[in-house]
Amino acid sequence: MNVRLLFTLLIICISLTGCSDEITLENAATPLAHGIDLDEHNKFRFYNTVPLFSKTTKKKSQENSGTAYSLRQSKAQQDAFSPGSIQGRNYQVLLIGKRLLQYEDWFPMLDVLFRDARNTVMDRVIAVDSPLSDVFDLNSKDQPMLPILLRGMVETKSKISETYSTTTQELHRQFHEKGITPYIAEVEIVEKKIKLKGSALLNERGKYEVSFGAQETVMLNILQKKAKPGLSLSYRIPDKPNKGPFATDMLSFSAEKIKTKVITSFQNGRFQFDFHIKMTIGLSEHLFPYDVARDAKKLEKQAAALMQAQIENVIKKLQKHQIDPIGLGLYARAFHYKEYKKVKDHWGKAVADATFHVKVDLTIGAMGPVK
C-alpha cells in the first residue's frame, strides 16, 4: 500500500514539474530576422520582423523597431508590439547596419545570443550598406518575405563563393581567434530592392574596413581554400579586339578543380606567404574566335596572369587595411610560433608588412561543345 501511495505521489510530483517552460508555436512570436543599428543620434536601435500566423491579415509579417540599451533589455519593448512572446529561436538572418559598423567593439552587444542558449546561433550575419529601417520597411507584398529572401540570397551565393554565409557562431569564432579577422556578407538597397554586394571585411575589433564585390570575394575564397568547384570568373583578354559596343574580348570560365597551396616562412624580420593556386577550368564563354584545341597554352597563361593580378590586388587591399580574413595568422602560429607570438596582438600590422608571392596555374579542362 505504501508503495502504491509513493508511486502515486511520484507521478503527481513529476506531472506538476512539467509544462513550466511550455510555449506553443502559435503563442510565441518568432522573429525570423533581427537587426541592430545606430540611429541618427547614435542611439542603439533594434529591428525585427515577426511572421504573423493569421489568415485574416493580408500582410504576413509585422516589423518592429525601437531604441534600447541592449538586446535583452529591449525584450519587453519587442514584446510590447507583438501578439506573442518574442523568442529568439528561429532567427534566420542577423542584419547589422553600416552606421554601427563604423564603431569598434560592438560585438558584446550580441552577448545574449550566446549566453541565453535558447537563442539560435545559426543565423547568417549580413552587413547592410543602407539604413536598416529602410530594409525592414521594404518587407513588401510583392517580394518574398525579407528573411527568406536574404537567407536564400546568402546561402546560394556563398555556394559559388561570391559572398560569405557567416553564422553568428562563426562570427564569434572570428572575433575571438587572433589569427583571423571577421568577414560577413553585405547587401544594399538599390531602387527599393535588396541587392547583394558581396562581402564586408571588418578589422579585429569589428570596425568596417572594406567591401569586396563578387569576383574579389571569389579570389578571397580561393586564398582561404574555401572555394568550391562551380565558381565562375570573367576577364577581358587584353590583346583581343573590341568591336562596336560589344565587349568581344570577354572570356568566362568556371572552376572544376581548385587547389591552393600556402607556404609560410619568416625572412628578414617579416613573414612571407607563398600562394600557389592550381585550377582546372572549363570555358563557359569566349566572345572572340580562338582555337582552344590547338592553342590552349597561350590562353591559359593570359587568363592566369589576369587572375594573378587580381589576387595580388586583393592582397594589397587587405594589407592596406591591415586585416587578415584569410586567416594567415593561423599559418604563422602553426609554423613560426616564436615570431608570431611577438606580433600576435597587432597581427594586422604584421600582415601589412609581410611579403606575398602569388602564382596561378590554369589548365583548360573543357572548351565546351562548340568550336
Add this chain to the structure above:
Amino acid sequence: MIEPSDNLLLNQSETISSNLAEIIPHINNLFSDTSDLVIRKLTIKQTGEKAILVYLDGLSDKTAINRDVMRPLQFEAGSGEPGDELIMTVSQIVPVTSWAQIEIALLQGSSVLFVSGRSEAYVLDTQGWPQRAIEDPQLETSLKGAHQGFLETGGQNIAMIRRYIPNRELKMKRVIVGRRGQTVVTILYLADVTDPNLVSTLELRIQKLDVDVILNTGELSELIEDHPFSLFPQFVTTERPDTAASQIMQGRCVVIVDRSPSVLVAPVTFMSFFQNIDDYSTRWSIATFLRLLRIFAFFVATFLPAFYIAVVSYHFEIIPMKLLLTLGESRGQVPFPPFVEAIFMEITLEMLREAGVRLPAPVGQTVGIVGGIVIGQAIVQAGLISNVMVIVVAFTAICSFILPNYDMVAAVRLIRFILMILASLFGFVGLVVGLMTMIAHLISLKSLGMPYGSPLAPVRFVDWKDTFIRVPLWLMKKRPTSTKPIQEMRQGNNRLKEDDL
C-alpha cells in the same frame, strides 16, 4: 479455487450398472433439461441383447451413426453368443466403465452404447460437430504463402502442421484445461531440436491452470505469459499453418488450443513481431527492405504524434523556416493546445479503426466515408484541427498498418498515448525518457524464460542474419540461438561452387 458445482462433484469412480433399467434414469438424471440428448433403444441382432445408444444431437455425425452403428447392429447376424465383440464399422470403439468418462465422451460428441448385461459401455467415435471449410487466414494474409488458415478443430490444426513436418520427431504433449470446458491443449515441438526445458516449462504452466474454460488462444496466452502487466505481447499467435511449422523448425513450441483458430508460438523475441512468412518466399533484398520499412514504421507509429507535440509546444527552433511558416499558419487558427489537438485526432482514429473492425462490411464503408470526409476534411476547414496534425495522424495510421502483427500494433497504440502525455509535459526530455524506459523494459522482458530482446540484447550476432536484414536463405545455416536449440544446424551447403557444376 473455483467451487466445483454439483455436476462436477460426481463420483469419478462410480461405475455403470449392467441393468439398462437403471441406466436410463441415471442418464436422464445427469442430463436433465437437455433437449438435444437422444436415447435410442434397440435390439442387437447379432447377440439378441437389448441396448441403448446415447448421443447429443448436433454434436454427433448422424450419417455415421445410422450407417456405421445402427445398421450393423440391427442387421448383421454373427455367432450369436451374448458378450461377443459387436459388429460395428466405426473406426474407434473404447470400452469404458465410469460415468465420468461417459459424460465427457458424450459432451465431446461421441455416442455411447450401453448393452444390457454388460458392465462396460462403448464410446463410439462418431464426432461430427459444425465445422467450416478451410479458408484464407483473415488477419495474416500472405501474397505468396499458402492460403490455408487454421480451423476451430484442434485435430485438423495438428494435421495441417504435420503436412509441413512429416517427421516422427514432431512430438505432442496433450493437456486438458478447464473444469467445465475440458479444452484440449496440445503442445507441438521437435523433440531433437527444441530445448526440453522450454517444453516442460510450457507444459507445467498450462497444467497449473485452474479455470472454467479456455475459449480462445488469447486467453491461454494471457494466463501463462511471463509479464502480465507489460504492454508488449510475449507470445505470437498465428492463424497460419506455414508460420507455425516454420516456428517449430526454428526450435520453438506451438500450442494448439482446440476450438480456437489461432495457435500460440513460444518463446518469441521482440523482433519476431516484425517477421512475416512472406519474407522468406520473396527475394532476400526485397524482404530486407520490407523488414527495415517495418522497423522504421514501428518507430514512426510510436513516436510521431509525441514528436509533433514536443516540437510544437517546446522546441519549434528545430523546424525549418519554410515549414515553420506553414505550420504556424495552420496552428494559428486552432483553438486547442497541441496536446488536446493530437489526443482528439488519435482517439478519433482509434474509434474509426475499432468501428471498422466490428461493423459488417457494407456498413463499414460508411465509416470510411464519415472518417475520411467528415473528420479529415471538414475538421480542418472548420479550423478545429491543423492540417499538419491530420497528416501526422494519417501517417501514423499508415505506419501502424504496416506492422504484420496485430498484438504488436495494439501495444504500439497504447505506448503512443503514453509518449504523447510525456511529450506534452516535458517535450523532448519526456520523449527521451519514454524511449529509454521502453528500451529498458523491452530488454528486461522474457518470453517463456528466454530473453525477449534477443538478438539485440543480449547481443547475438549470429541471429542478426534474420533481424534487420534477411540474408539469403542459404547463408542461414543455423537455427536462431534465442531458443537454445539442441540441434543448431538446419541445413548444409546449398550453393554449388563453380567446379561442382
